[in-house]
Amino acid sequence: MDIGTLDYWANQRRSWLHRASAPVKIIWLGLVLTAVVSSGSLTVLLLIYASLLLMIASTGLPFIQILGVASYPVVFVLLLVVARWDGTWLSPLFLLGKALTAALAAVTVVVTTPYPRIFATLRPVLPGPLADALFLTYRSLFLLLELMVHLLRALRLRGGLTGVSYRRRVVNLATALGLLFIRSFDLSQGLYAAMHLRGYHGYIPSSLGLSSNSYVNSLLVAHGVVFLVASVVSSFF
């Protein structure tokens, strides 16, 4: 799960999905998730999944890599299937369909929407300190990832990850993480000092970005509504 790559696709790549506004994409995501979670129909789930695959394919983004990221729930779902498996193949397929469809919808949003805009959209419904914490986490994450890459490279060059026992490797990696944490703590001190100098009083201003394409917004909402209705209707007919 290369968070940096996903962030790059969201910020630097352009597609018709990137032109939809962040609030509309969050609403769309809510509609699709509701449709998926409440669906009792495998057919509807497969249709939603297929439509999401088409959307991703049409954006020109790396299809296989995105599918790989969105397939992460497979391991967890298979474990949960063990709890209630009835001996048929349909039940696991149904569960997998729900988890994978929901994951693909979420990943579709995150690879076409910069994270700060997602946080800015969610800010009205989140407690203030939590919203600020999300922005600070995002800011710190890429600094830490870069530090981690340098640390791992230094560890490899010094033979800390090869030619030693597995336990030693884990200890070396843990020591590297510990050093990374100490650097992180110093980073957080500097971050607070900078925020204080810039007049931070408990609120980080955020922007939802430039204006979006209303046609794309309408298309997304229509897509979400159609499948939500299909999920509900399929329960009765």
Add this chain to the structure above:
Amino acid sequence: MSHLHFPDGVLPWWLIVVGWIVTGALLLMVSRRLSGGEQRRRLPLLGVMAAFMLVGMSTEIVPIAYHVNLTVLAGIILGPSLGFLAAFAVNLILAFFGHGGLTVVGLNALIIGAECALGFYLFRGLFQGLLRGRRWVVLSTGLVTVATLLSSTALLIAVVGASRVDWAEARETGALDTATFAFVNPFREGVVASELVAGQAHQEGREAGLSLGFADFVKVVVILGAFGWFLEALVTGTIVSLLWRLRPELIVAHWAGGQS
């Protein structure tokens, strides 16, 4: 992996709503405590710790999703309240990557947040009380980590048990007969007969003795999880040992005036 992240669509609505209500109440409580200037000062540390947890979770030590969570470390450094906020932030961000469901962020955050809180209290109790001193840091942290992750696994198993969802019956079984309020498969016969939309197949599976149950789930989760617990114990113990040598003030920051 030392615990599961619930995906979307596998738990009943009532459980999801309960998870959100409890998480929402805890978030409001914790946020009120952060309204003071001194507490706001610690927000950058929270952001950095949450980012650190994300870095840990994206570093696979063993394939098939084995990664460290560093939740116990977060609890020790941040305390239970800020640790819970960090757990929620991490779960929300991970959910957008498909690592855990968005509808179940509340439940996932409760489990991870419980690890932070329990890790803090157990470590403070053990390290302050019984196993004091530098040479006991790794052992006490390791014991605390294993105990905490065992407890959170028990909580997760309880949630799965409480869901009591029979997924074979939850999937499509046909149209609702409004006269009898029973589900009847409209495709059970005729030219459009199809097993894909039939709900009766699960009965045949059970009769064939192929089903698995809750006990099997518990066995699998505990066996797979145990490897992760000890791995995480080793990693967390090493990190805390290093911190105790170089920056002990980071560990004891909350002990004097109570937790934050």
